[in-house]
Amino acid sequence: ATTGHNNTVSSICCYCGTGCGVQVTPLGDGTVRVIGDDSHPANFGRLCSKGRTLGDTTGRPGARLLRPTLRLAKDAPAQAVSWDSALATVSDKLAAAIREHGPDSVAFYLSGQLLTEDYYLFNKLARGLVGSNNIDTNSRLCMSSAVTGYKLTLGADAPPACYDDLELAGCVFIAGANMAYAHPVLFRRLEEAKAANPDMKIIVADPRRTDTASIADLYLPVLPGTDVALFHAMLNVMIWEELIDRDYIAQHTEGFAALRQRLREFTPRAASELCGVHEDDIVTAARWFASSPATLSCYTMGLNQYSNGSDKNAALIHLHLATGHIGKPGAGPFSLTGQPNAMGGREVGGLATVLPGHRDPANAAHRAEVAALWQVPALPAQPGLSAVEMFEAAAEGKIKVLWIACTNPAQSLPDQALVRAALERVDCVIVQEAFAGSETLAYADIVLPAATWPEKDGTVTNSERRISRVRAALPAPGEAREDWRIVAAVAQRLAATIAPQHVAKFAFADGGSVFAEHAATTAGRDLDYSALSYAILDVHGPQQWPFDGKVGRSRLYGDGVFPTASGRAQFLDVAWRTPADKVSAHFPIRLTTGRLRDHWHSMSRTALVPTLTRHVEEPALVMHPRDMQRHKLQAGELVKVRNKRGAIYLPVQADDSLRAGVAFIPMHWGGAALGGQGINALTSRALDPQSKQPELKLAAVSVEPA
Numbered sequence: 001a002t003t004g005h006n007n008t009v010s011s012i013c014c015y016c017g018t019g020c021g022v023q024v025t026p027l028g029d030g031t032v033r034v035i036g037d038d039s040h041p042a043n044f045g046r047l048c049s050k051g052r053t054l055g056d057t058t059g060r061p062g063a064r065l066l067r068p069t070l071r072l073a074k075d076a077p078a079q080a081v082s083w084d085s086a087l088a089t090v091s092d093k094l095a096a097a098i099r100e101h102g103p104d105s106v107a108f109y110l111s112g113q114l115l116t117e118d119y120y121l122f123n124k125l126a127r128g129l130v131g132s133n134n135i136d137t138n139s140r141l142c143m144s145s146a147v148t149g150y151k152l153t154l155g156a157d158a159p160p161a162c163y164d165d166l167e168l169a170g171c172v173f174i175a176g177a178n179m180a181y182a183h184p185v186l187f188r189r190l191e192e193a194k195a196a197n198p199d200m201k202i203i204v205a206d207p208r209r210t211d212t213a214s215i216a217d218l219y220l221p222v223l224p225g226t227d228v229a230l231f232h233a234m235l236n237v238m239i240w241e242e243l244i245d246r247d248y249i250a251q252h253t254e255g256f257a258a259l260r261q262r263l264r265e266f267t268p269r270a271a272s273e274l275c276g277v278h279e280d281d282i283v284t285a286a287r288w289f290a291s292s293p294a295t296l297s298c299y300t301m302g303l304n305q306y307s308n309g310s311d312k313n314a315a316l317i318h319l320h321l322a323t324g325h326i327g328k329p330g331a332g333p334f335s336l337t338g339q340p341n342a343m344g345g346r347e348v349g350g351l352a353t354v355l356p357g358h359r360d361p362a363n364a365a366h367r368a369e370v371a372a373l374w375q376v377p378a379l380p381a382q383p384g385l386s387a388v389e390m391f392e393a394a395a396e397g398k399i400k401v402l403w404i405a406c407t408n409p410a411q412s413l414p415d416q417a418l419v420r421a422a423l424e425r426v427d428c429v430i431v432q433e434a435f436a437g438s439e440t441l442a443y444a445d446i447v448l449p450a451a452t453w454p455e456k457d458g459t460v461t462n463s464e465r466r467i468s469r470v471r472a473a474l475p476a477p478g479e480a481r482e483d484w485r486i487v488a489a490v491a492q493r494l495a496a497t498i499a500p501q502h503v504a505k506f507a508f509a510d511g512g513s514v515f516a517e518h519a520a521t522t523a524g525r526d527l528d529y530s531a532l533s534y535a536i537l538d539v540h541g542p543q544q545w546p547f548d549g550k551v552g553r554s555r556l557y558g559d560g561v562f563p564t565a566s567g568r569a570q571f572l573d574v575a576w577r578t579p580a581d582k583v584s585a586h587f588p589i590r591l592t593t594g595r596l597r598d599h600w601h602s603m604s605r606t607a608l609v610p611t612l613t614r615h616v617e618e619p620a621l622v623m624h625p626r627d628m629q630r631h632k633l634q635a636g637e638l639v640k641v642r643n644k645r646g647a648i649y650l651p652v653q654a655d656d657s658l659r660a661g662v663a664f665i666p667m668h669w670g671g672a673a674l675g676g677q678g679i680n681a682l683t684s685r686a687l688d689p690q691s692k693q694p695e696l697k698l699a700a701v702s703v704e705p706a
């Protein structure tokens with residue numbers, strides 16, 4: 001745990017899914033010093049601006065929730081209470097809701113920033129004790145289309161590539177990802193790889209010419225939401241020019257003939273009309289992708305956060321299956337996880353649609369396996385509500401107790417008008433949170449103060465399936481407690497009330513024993529790391545899954561065998577669908593959103609660091625200069641951005657790195673900075689029908705002087 005000098009601990013940066021290793025040294029004044037961990041295989045000592053300044057976010061008790069609070073009525077002030085009283089009240093509320101309205105009147109909305117141990121116990125509480133599958137997470141907003149894409153094509157939710165592939169690829173296709181801002185250390189590795197190998201081709205497809213595009217040999221300014229047309233046309237070219245790997249397709253895949261029929265209509269010219277990319281560039285992209293000795297695709301929210309996100313994921317994975325660029329060094333479709341532990345959450349079953357060990361709650365045999373592991377009679381068969389569905393049900397009065405942990409839905413979910421109405425309608429909103437500035441706290445009936453980085457101990461899994469230890473370097477301030485301990489304490493009280501025989505099932509001495517129980521649930525599954533333990537992680541360092549007891553597997557599917565029923569990967573007959581939100585005469589601008597380099601989510605932590613806030617001090621609408629001219633707008637002018645769901649006011653700035661007709665607002669600001677609501681006042685609840693991921697990346701809007 002410690003590195004040998006002072007009381008420095010090895011841990012993991014708490015921001016993005018890169019999962020960089022850090023060395024954290026307490027300085028004795030309630031703060032820590034943070035440097036990169038040279039030995040961690042994600043970053044080898046590198047850190048980005050956010051990771052480097054993590055120490056500046058510590059020792060800020062004024063920014064933190066320090067005591068549990070309770071309000072006795074919606075219009076009553078919150079009052080500080082003891083933990084005993086808070087835990088008893090949570091347990092009583094849960095028991096009453098289950099008794100009077102049934103288990104599905106309870107819902108849990110969690111976060112990809114929770115540690116695996118926290119996530120696991122929430123899941124066991126929801127499904128094993130409360131008896132509901134209503135447990136979902138903000139990972140639904142982030143990675144669920146990637147999960148669906150992998151499962152439908154490759155058979156399992158398992159990214160097949162690893163970070164070393166950034167250095168081994170001959171061609172890197174970055175689609176819908178601004179790695180320079182969202183995964184800066186991976187981007188730095190890619191920059192260095194390209195400098196060392198000038199023959200490496202980099203293709204970037206994005207409606208914005210971002211900093212990531214600065215290293216592109218070919219930039220494709222794809223219209224928001226039209227990537228399926230681009231990917232289909234690339235495959236069309238590969239087929240036409242005999243660039244596909246016929247042997248690989250014949251030996252390891254199914255479904256190519258049907259897809260091939262569909263692709264006939266996606267000529268480069270026809271696709272160019274749909275996706276806005278010049279046909280010659282589509283041809284070049286296809287040739288580079290197919291002809292490289294090894295091609296790696298890196299993608300994230302620009303594919304996932306659309307009502308056709310699963311289709312986009314599948315269409316991109318098709319390119320790898322058709323060319324055999326998978327399962328070998330430098331190749332594969334590689335989804336980059338947004339949050340630090342969205343992968344771990346998927347492993348424990350932290351989504352309504354997943355059970356522990358990548359099992360399926362719709363599968364009776366899988367439910368029986370988990371029930372046996374947990375020694376409970378049965379798991380609920382009723383499907384659970386995904387994130388947006390959960391808040392829709394709450395708005396209809398169907399959710400009586402909503403427990404929100406480590407996330408800020410009053411800013412981050414789409415269609416904020418509905419979300420806030422839902423939060424007002426729920427009888428009891430429990431908010432388990434570390435920071436005092438979260439918008440969601442305004443709706444809390446019970447507040448449970450949580451420990452956060454660097455006060456917590458546990459594990460996370462990064463984008464390349466690598467599990468690392470997170471270690472505490474400071475005590476939690478005030479009365480804040482580790483998340484898993486809060487869950488275990490409530491679960492034991494609730495069990496004592498409704499099922500006393502289960503009290504002992506939530507009695508854990510430490511995080512290591514929670515991890516051990518979780519790891520056992522993966523035995524025999526695609527991700528099997530049942531042989532992994534804190535002891536192994538402490539001695540041998542971070543490990544990838546699947547883990548055989550000695551080593552983890554860096555790449556998957558090298559043998560061409562896939563975890564599908566037939567053992568073959570699947571081509572899907574993906575039809576062309578436009579995004580749900582359509583531009584019109586009233587709402588002619590395609591508004592998109594994304595991260596800035598130096599902020600994280602709703603800024604509870606990064607706003608504490610002056611050097612980070614200086615990068616971009618205020619939110620603004622960014623538009624192409626021609627659009628500003630057309631709308632008679634001046635740079636710096638206050639504008640009203642509006643659609644049928646809401647309106648926000650902010651200054652406008654010109655930026656010709658955007659396509660004309662496309663505008664951008666960063667995702668980070670809400671609350672006071674934008675009159676109470678951020679960009680999600682405008683985004684839509686339209687869901688991908690397969691992944692249930694909402695279309696956060698696109699809203700049709702109008703822009704006018706305020």
Ligand code: SF4
Pocket residue numbers: 013014015016017018019020043046047048049050051052182183184185186
């Ligand atoms: Fe942290 Fe991500 Fe930056 Fe690494 S790249 S230091 S994990 S924010």
